[in-house]
Structures are given as structure tokens and as C-alpha cells.
Amino acid sequence: MLHQKLINPKSIVVVGASNNVQTPGGRVLKNLLDHNFKGEIYAVNPKETEVQDIKCFQNIKNIPSVDVAIIAIAAKFTLETIKILVKEKNTKGFIIFSAGFSEKDNEGKKLEQAIVDEINAVGGTxxxxxxxxxxxxxxxxVFTTPIPKLDSKGVDFISGSGATAVFIIEAAMATGLTFSSVYSVGNSAQIGVEEVLEHLDETFDKTTSSKVKLLYIESINNPKKLLKHATSLIQKGCKIAAIKAGSSTAGSRAASSHTGALANSDIAVDALFKKAGIVRCYGRNELITVASIFMHAELNGKNIAIITHAGGPAVMLTDALSKNGLNVPEIKSKKSKALLEKLYLGSSVSNPIDFLATGNAEQLETIIDYCEHKFDEIDAMVVIFGSPGLFEVYDVYEVLHKKIQTCKKPIFPILPSVVNVKNEIDYFISKGNINFPDEVLFGNALGKVVHTVKPITIKEKTTPINSEKIRTIIENSKNGYLQPQQVKQLLLYAEIPMVDEAVCTTKETCLKAAKKMGFPVVLKVVGPVHKSDVGGIILNITSEEKLAASFDVIMKIKGATSVLIQPMKKGIELFIGAKKEDKFGHLVLCGLGGIYIEVLKDTQAALTPVSKNEALEMIRNLKSYKIIQGIRNQKGINEHQFAEIIEKISNLVDVAPEIAELDLNPLLGTSEEIFAVDARIRIEKN
Structure with a gap:
């Protein structure tokens, strides 16, 4: 929780204050003075007696007690300054601009920790x-410019990068997006993005707090905290968009299983954001566009009317919306013919509604009224209106402003003439509106917003699981891949349906097992991890002679310790995997199995715990879902049973967090049943 004195101080000291506003200490003092901080401001600089027309203290010991200290001095002097502030001045809020700490070297890291220890000791932030x-x-x-327009209904923005925060503020101001607060966490020595989000959650007031949160994250140090508070805020009615930069695939390159190769930290980030209901963005302009969409009325439905006086942008927007699963439906009725009669000759109302370059404010108002009141199939409007620079368009933007305020259906303004009608756009923005300068960026962003689902609340697990017996196997196992019998026992205790199997070290036991199962059977090598890579799978063995010969072939494979025998079954090959992903916990993945997992790499992932409904959503979001449903006279699989098995795997890794990697590949699925044919589990303790 952030200390209240940091949020709303009655007094602030700038340590390192200067008359030179091109320095951090000078600029932050100017920002405080220019933007009317209502409390007391103190300045400290050993070389000055007055700074920017306020009294300056030469020694920090001489200032009165103070709520917040903003420190802009060399790193080596900061610790002693902090000690005086916490012990003698009752200071609880600290902002340190200085560099030269953990981002520099080990000595800087020690200095940073010493500062944190001092502040923690007094409960400061x-x-x-x-x-x-x-x-x-x-x-x-802050020591930067520009200072954005502040509005309690603007966005709360938390950034792990100061420079990136400045760039996003600059770009956002040009579109009319306003801010409620901006937090720059820097090295996150004591609090990071997660802790600020926690503060915004725990202090949230539905009548006064901003309902839009933006995040720029370079490292997620506490994924569970981020998930908890993002989910909580969204369930309270907030909307969150985030950039997560700096993804790495190094971990996946070293993995030995299919799951390990497919799952990495970036997939974990995707899964976390999806579970929380966060819209993930990949660039500054996309983040700003998504935030601007959040600031408009929520879109209910997928049918968009494009109102334009320029053909090209309308075509590009239509393409972008269509690719993102949104509709630009044809408008064809007596009402549309009546609208056409009110427009200039050559106009079109089929959607896009093109009222030509000569279209005027009166026509725009008429079109919007038709879309709002007469075209019931339309859920929202996008208005594209620029100018060739021949005349002013204040009247058009005045109509647009009025309709945005009064229409129940959302209206999104795309005003691309940022040079020709700059003054008119500035006027439009000054009235509290937001402009979307690029139609394709808008179309893609709207698609992301519409398709981001609300957070999924996991109820208590209902799937029975034999926890004690699972724990016994785990506690008695060593690090590395479990033996086939251990894998079988774990899966049986987790109630995962499995094909009958036996592990054999002699031909005699193999033949005995085959007779019990009935031909045809499958033999698989036990020992090497990737059986197919070493020729360790022999299918469709139909006789005792073939069985004996196949046994000899497999036992000659390097590393073979025994042979696994199973009845030959048919079905659609499926895949379920799980992987422990650093601080995120376990990822569970699903998709088509067998060789398809390597060729198509078509998987969906979710962070545990995974409910059956969440598992069903994973299955239905697969590109190969039509195969799972059934295609070209081939029956599909029982997708509800597939989802239940995904949920059971989630429960298994919850009971046994030592499972580092798990592969069920393949499972064989039919419309009646699904069972695991091959499985491997790797344990990693401590």
C-alpha cells in the first residue's frame, strides 16, 4: 500500500533544487510551482540561498518536518540524506530521480537496498x-515535460520506464486522451507496477476513481499480485491495457519436452493477461488507441456503420474491422433510400456511408441520426472526416461533438487531417473529445477490445483428486523424468483416462501382455525421451512373430531399458501439456497432438487454476477446432471430456507443484471417449 503522504502531501522538499530548469532538480521545482501545489515547498542546495523565488536551505537538517522528499542529487549522497529525513523530519514519501543504483553495479544494488531498509523501517514509500x-x-x-491535462476521469498510467512514459504522454496529448495519474517506478526498489496497481485497487472508489488503467511493464516480479488486482479492478468496472516488453525465449530453447519448447515466459504473460481480462498491446500508439476506445461508451454488438467523405480510409477500415471479426453490414431498406435522397448525387449509403468530399455538417448530422434512430442493425458508428485544406470544418466537428454527447450508440471519430485542420482538431479536443488519427490502428485495436473476455473467476475445484497418494509418489521420486509406472500411477490418481499398458523387460512378459490385451498392439521404447526420433515406436503389430521381432528392434536402441506395450487404438490425436514457468506458476496447454504439435504449433495456454469453462474456451480458440468438431464425414471428439481432462491436469500440478514439465501426447479422442496413450512427466524439486 502506498503511503497516503506520498499521494497527497502537505509539504514537499526538493533536494538538489536549482535555478537551472534544464536540470532534474530545477525542472521538478518549476513543475511544482507552475502547477499550483497547494502545500509548502522547500528547496535544499548547499550553494544557494534562494531558488526560483523560494527560500533555499543549505543543509537538509535545517528544514522543517516534511511529507515528501524529491531527491535529485548524486547517488552517493542519497543514503545519508534519507537517514536524516526518516529519523529527523518524519518523511514518509520518497521519489528518487538519481541513477547509479542496482541498474549500474553490485555496489549500487547494496546502496539501493540500504535506502529501502531505512524507508521500510518507518513505514514509508x-x-x-x-x-x-x-x-x-x-x-x-516529475522533472519532465509535458505535463498532461489532469482529469479524475482520465487514465491512471503506471510505467516501468520513465522515457517511455514521456513518449506515451506526448502522443496521448495529441489525441485528447487525458490522465488522472502517472506513476514511474524506475528500478522498483521497493514498489513496482504490481504494488501501484494494488494501491489503485484498494483505494478504488466507483464514483471518483478513474476506470481506465494503462501499464507499461518491463518485468513482472509478482505475477500473482498483478493478476489478483487487475482481476479485482476489472470486476469493479475498470478496463486495463498493458504493454509487456522484453520477452525472452531462452528458457524454451533449453526445454526437452514438447510443452517445454512451446511454453515460454511470453506465453505466460499472454495467459496472465487473458485470465485477468487485460488487453495486451505491443506499441505506444496501440496502447493509446485502446485506452481511447475505453474512454468511449462500451460497444454492445459487432455491427459498425462507417460514415465517411473519403473512400480510401473507409475501405482500409472495413478490411481491418472484418479481419478482427467485426461487421460492416450492408444497409439496404426503404429507410436507407430515404437517407440517400438527402445527400448529394453520387453518395452511397450501403455501408460505408460515403457522402463525398463535398459533404457538409448538416448531412453528417442527418446520417448520424439515421444510424442512431432508424438503422436498428447498427451498434456503433465510426466517422471519418478530414479536409483537403480548402475551407474550415469547425461546423462539422461541432456536430460530431454534439452527437458524441447525446447518442446512445458509440461514435468513434477518425480525423486524419492533423495538418490541414489542426486548429479545428485542437478545438474538438479542447471540448473533451478524443481523436483516432489512423483508421487501421483503430480497427485493429477495437477488435482486440471486443475480443478480450472478462476475468474468469475460478470456483473451488469440483474434480475429485487423490491428493495424498499423488504426494506420496512425488515425495518418493527423484528429479528428472519419472518411470512409466510412476507416470501411470500419477495419472490414474488424477483420474486421467489412460489406455491399458504394461512395461516389459522380456519377450515372454511382452507376449503374455499382448495376449491379454489382444492384437493389434503398439510397442514403445522406455528410456529415450523422444521415442519417435530414435525409431522407438512400432505400430500395428498383429502377430506373435512380429511382436518378438519388434521387441528385439526396440531393445537394441541406445538407452533402451524396457518396452512399453499398449493395445492399438484409433482416434484424433490430441495434446495436453503443463509447464512450470518461473514466478507465474504452471501453464497448461492444449491442441492437436502427435506430429501436428510440432508442425502446426497450434496451441492455447492458460495459467492454473484452469476451470472446465476456461478449458472449453481454450479448445474453441484453436485454429484446428473444426477438426475437433468433426469435418468431412469424420466424427469429432467429445470436447467436454477433453476440457475435463485439461481441468484435471491443472488440479494435478496444483497438488504436485514439483512437476516441471508434463506431456500427454498423444491422447486419442473419439466422440465417445478420450484416453492418454503416451505421457511423460519431469520432476524438479527445490
Whole structure:
């Protein structure tokens, strides 16, 4: 929880204050003065007696008690300054601009930790070090410009990068997006993005708090905290979009299983965001566009009317919306003919509604009224209106402003003439509106927003699981891949349906097992991890002679310890996997199995715990879902049973978190049953 004095201080000291506003200490003081901080401001600089027309103290010991300290001095002087502030000045909020800490070297890391220890001892809060500061409606504690327009209904923005925060603020201001607060966490020595989000969640007020949160994250140190508070905020009515930069695939390159190769930290981020209901973005402009969509009324439905006076942007927007699963339906009725009669000759109302380059404000108002009141099939409107620069278009934007305020259906303005009608767009934005300068970026962003589902609440597990017996196997096992019999026992205790099988070290036991199962059978090598790579799978063995010969072939494979025998079964090959992913916990994946897992790499992933409904959504989002449903006279599989097995795997790794990697590949599925044919599990303790 962030200390209240950091959020709403009555007094602030700038340590390293300067008359030179091109320095951090000078600029932050100017920002505080220019933006009317209502409390007391103190300045500290050993070389000055007055800074920017306020009294300056030469020694930190001489200032009165102070709520917040903004520190802009060399790193080597910060610890002693902090000690004085916490012990003598009752300071609880700290913003450290200075660099030269953990981002530099080990000595810097030790210094940073010493500062954190001092602040923790008095229950204070530290932002930084190595950051740009904090902006909220109480004060502008940053050394950067520009300072965005502050509005309680604007967005709360938390950034792991100060420079990126500045760039996003600059771009957002040009579109009319406003901010409620901006937090720059820098090195996150004490608090990071997750802790600030926690604060926004725990202090959320549905009548006064911003309902849009933006995140720029370079590292997720506490995924569970991020998931908890993002989910909580969204369930309270908020909307969240985030960029997660700096993904790595190094871990997946070293993995030995199919699951390990497919699952990596970036897939874990995707799964976390999806579970929380966060819209994931990959660039600054996309983040701003998604946030701007959040600031409009929520879209109910997928049918969009494009109102334009320019053909090209309308075509590109139609393509973008269509690719993202949204509709630009044809408008064809007596009402549309009546609308056409009110427009200039050559106009089109079929959708896009093109009222030509000569279209005027009156015609735009008429078109919007038809879409709002007469075209019931339309759920929202996008208005594209620029200018060739021949005349002013204030009247058009005035109509647009009025209709945005009064229409129940959302209206999204795309105003691309950012040079020709800059003054008119500035006027439009000054009235509290937001502009989307690029139609394709808007179309793609709207698709993301529409297709991001609300957080999934996991109820208590209902699938029975034999926890004690599972724990006994895990506790008695060593690190590495489990033996086939151990795998079989674990899966049986987790109630995963399995094909009958036996592990044989002699031909005699293999023949005995075959007679019990009935021909045809399958033989598989036990020992090597990737059986197919070493020729360790022999299918459709139909006689005792073939069985004996196949046994000899498999036992000659390097590393073979025994032979696994199973009855030959048919069905659609499926895949379920699980992998422990660092701080995120376990990822569970599903898809088509067998060789398809390597060729298609068509999988869906979710962070545990995974409910049956979440598992069904994973299955239905597969590109290969039509195969699972059944295609070209081939029956599909029982997808509800597939989802139940996914849920049971989630429960298994919850009971046995030591499972580092798990592969069920393949499972064989029919419309009646699904069972695991091959499985491997790797244990990693401590």
C-alpha cells in the first residue's frame, strides 16, 4: 500500500533544487510551482540561498518536518540524506530521480537496498530510484515535460520506464486522451507496477476513481499480485491495457519436452493477461488507441456503420474491422433510400456511408441520426472526416461533438487531417473529445477490445483428486523424468483416462501382455525421451512373430531399458501439456497432438487454476477446432471430456507443484471417449 503522504502531501522538499530548469532538480521545482501545489515547498542546495523565488536551505537538517522528499542529487549522497529525513523530519514519501543504483553495479544494488531498509523501517514509500517521478491531481512531482491535462476521469498510467512514459504522454496529448495519474517506478526498489496497481485497487472508489488503467511493464516480479488486482479492478468496472516488453525465449530453447519448447515466459504473460481480462498491446500508439476506445461508451454488438467523405480510409477500415471479426453490414431498406435522397448525387449509403468530399455538417448530422434512430442493425458508428485544406470544418466537428454527447450508440471519430485542420482538431479536443488519427490502428485495436473476455473467476475445484497418494509418489521420486509406472500411477490418481499398458523387460512378459490385451498392439521404447526420433515406436503389430521381432528392434536402441506395450487404438490425436514457468506458476496447454504439435504449433495456454469453462474456451480458440468438431464425414471428439481432462491436469500440478514439465501426447479422442496413450512427466524439486 502506498503511503497516503506520498499521494497527497502537505509539504514537499526538493533536494538538489536549482535555478537551472534544464536540470532534474530545477525542472521538478518549476513543475511544482507552475502547477499550483497547494502545500509548502522547500528547496535544499548547499550553494544557494534562494531558488526560483523560494527560500533555499543549505543543509537538509535545517528544514522543517516534511511529507515528501524529491531527491535529485548524486547517488552517493542519497543514503545519508534519507537517514536524516526518516529519523529527523518524519518523511514518509520518497521519489528518487538519481541513477547509479542496482541498474549500474553490485555496489549500487547494496546502496539501493540500504535506502529501502531505512524507508521500510518507518513505514514509508519509495518511488524509484532512477525514475521520472509521480503526477497526480495533488502535485506534479516529475522533472519532465509535458505535463498532461489532469482529469479524475482520465487514465491512471503506471510505467516501468520513465522515457517511455514521456513518449506515451506526448502522443496521448495529441489525441485528447487525458490522465488522472502517472506513476514511474524506475528500478522498483521497493514498489513496482504490481504494488501501484494494488494501491489503485484498494483505494478504488466507483464514483471518483478513474476506470481506465494503462501499464507499461518491463518485468513482472509478482505475477500473482498483478493478476489478483487487475482481476479485482476489472470486476469493479475498470478496463486495463498493458504493454509487456522484453520477452525472452531462452528458457524454451533449453526445454526437452514438447510443452517445454512451446511454453515460454511470453506465453505466460499472454495467459496472465487473458485470465485477468487485460488487453495486451505491443506499441505506444496501440496502447493509446485502446485506452481511447475505453474512454468511449462500451460497444454492445459487432455491427459498425462507417460514415465517411473519403473512400480510401473507409475501405482500409472495413478490411481491418472484418479481419478482427467485426461487421460492416450492408444497409439496404426503404429507410436507407430515404437517407440517400438527402445527400448529394453520387453518395452511397450501403455501408460505408460515403457522402463525398463535398459533404457538409448538416448531412453528417442527418446520417448520424439515421444510424442512431432508424438503422436498428447498427451498434456503433465510426466517422471519418478530414479536409483537403480548402475551407474550415469547425461546423462539422461541432456536430460530431454534439452527437458524441447525446447518442446512445458509440461514435468513434477518425480525423486524419492533423495538418490541414489542426486548429479545428485542437478545438474538438479542447471540448473533451478524443481523436483516432489512423483508421487501421483503430480497427485493429477495437477488435482486440471486443475480443478480450472478462476475468474468469475460478470456483473451488469440483474434480475429485487423490491428493495424498499423488504426494506420496512425488515425495518418493527423484528429479528428472519419472518411470512409466510412476507416470501411470500419477495419472490414474488424477483420474486421467489412460489406455491399458504394461512395461516389459522380456519377450515372454511382452507376449503374455499382448495376449491379454489382444492384437493389434503398439510397442514403445522406455528410456529415450523422444521415442519417435530414435525409431522407438512400432505400430500395428498383429502377430506373435512380429511382436518378438519388434521387441528385439526396440531393445537394441541406445538407452533402451524396457518396452512399453499398449493395445492399438484409433482416434484424433490430441495434446495436453503443463509447464512450470518461473514466478507465474504452471501453464497448461492444449491442441492437436502427435506430429501436428510440432508442425502446426497450434496451441492455447492458460495459467492454473484452469476451470472446465476456461478449458472449453481454450479448445474453441484453436485454429484446428473444426477438426475437433468433426469435418468431412469424420466424427469429432467429445470436447467436454477433453476440457475435463485439461481441468484435471491443472488440479494435478496444483497438488504436485514439483512437476516441471508434463506431456500427454498423444491422447486419442473419439466422440465417445478420450484416453492418454503416451505421457511423460519431469520432476524438479527445490
Amino acid at each position: 519509495l518511488l524509484g530510484p532512477n525514475n521520472i517521478g509521480l503526477i497526480n491531481q495533488n502535485y506534479t512531482g
